[in-house]
Amino acid sequence: MSYLYEKEKQFRGLIEQLIIFSDEINNVYNLYEEIFGKVDIESATKLAEEISVFFETVKQNYGYELLEFDTETFMYCIDKHYKNDLINVTRVMETITADEFEKLSALFLEEIVKCEFVSATQRSHDQGIDFVGYKKYTQCLTTEEQNENLLYVIGQAKHYKSQYVETSEIRELAGSIYLLKANDFSKKRNNKGDKTIYSNLIIDAFTPIIPYFITSNYFSKYAYILCKNASIIAIDRLSLILNFVFSNKFKGMSQNDIIRTIQKIERIS
Numbered sequence: 001m002s003y004l005y006e007k008e009k010q011f012r013g014l015i016e017q018l019i020i021f022s023d024e025i026n027n028v029y030n031l032y033e034e035i036f037g038k039v040d041i042e043s044a045t046k047l048a049e050e051i052s053v054f055f056e057t058v059k060q061n062y063g064y065e066l067l068e069f070d071t072e073t074f075m076y077c078i079d080k081h082y083k084n085d086l087i088n089v090t091r092v093m094e095t096i097t098a099d100e101f102e103k104l105s106a107l108f109l110e111e112i113v114k115c116e117f118v119s120a121t122q123r124s125h126d127q128g129i130d131f132v133g134y135k136k137y138t139q140c141l142t143t144e145e146q147n148e149n150l151l152y153v154i155g156q157a158k159h160y161k162s163q164y165v166e167t168s169e170i171r172e173l174a175g176s177i178y179l180l181k182a183n184d185f186s187k188k189r190n191n192k193g194d195k196t197i198y199s200n201l202i203i204d205a206f207t208p209i210i211p212y213f214i215t216s217n218y219f220s221k222y223a224y225i226l227c228k229n230a231s232i233i234a235i236d237r238l239s240l241i242l243n244f245v246f247s248n249k250f251k252g253m254s255q256n257d258i259i260r261t262i263q264k265i266e267r268i269s
Contacts, residue, residue, distance in 0.1 A: 113153055181209070
């Protein structure tokens with residue numbers, strides 16, 4: 001599994017390059033040469049097969065045919081309805097700050113996970129949790145039961161450009177959720193002693209929580225395995241980009257408009 005993810009991680013980075021260079025490059029041979037410096041016919045042919053399979057999988061999973069691909073000439077064309085959005089979202093990932101990336105992760109909960117409430121946490125005392133959202137998981141409950149009818153989505157966001165998420169960061173998230181469920185966070189106060197941290201989160205020992213770890217880069221192979229073993233949903237850079245593009249959240253937006261939308265997300269106290 002670790003070896004397969006390591007290969008997948010490199011391949012997903014290459015798919016990003018295909019998107020970024022799509023205005024100038026439209027065939028696998030030239031793409032291979034741009035990335036690796038020279039063309040190896042056998043390797044380029046294998047890459048073409050992998051690209052074809054990847055976008056076929058995207059079509060099956062998301063219902064969108066993102067790439068037109070000729071398996072004989074290895075020429076490709078990104079669907080014009082998504083091309084600019086893909087490029088803009090990808091470039092925004094490079095330009096936003098760590099603060100804005102936490103808000104983007106909260107926006108992911110709102111747009112993709114369909115949470116009814118989302119927020120980033122205060123950076124001064126986030127306690128290892130960067131974003132939170134919740135939604136009702138049963139509609140037909142009495143008024144008295146409504147407060148116990150929330151499914152929380154909680155996670156950590158790491159805005160990395162070259163660094164991969166490591167196992168220590170996955171363990172930190174797991175520990176933070178454990179402390180939150182044990183109400184240890186609610187007992188801690190700020191330096192002035194006048195405000196309880198996360199006082200508006202009603203989380204008890206059996207409150208259902210779905211943990212997410214979202215990064216603007218990728219996971220190390222062991223961090224990825226730990227996420228799978230611990231049932232933490234790992235969202236890497238390419239997954240984040242595709243989900244936002246296919247949700248049409250940023251449809252037709254300029255990069256500045258996308259950043260302004262991200263900045264509107266509030267922080268919970």
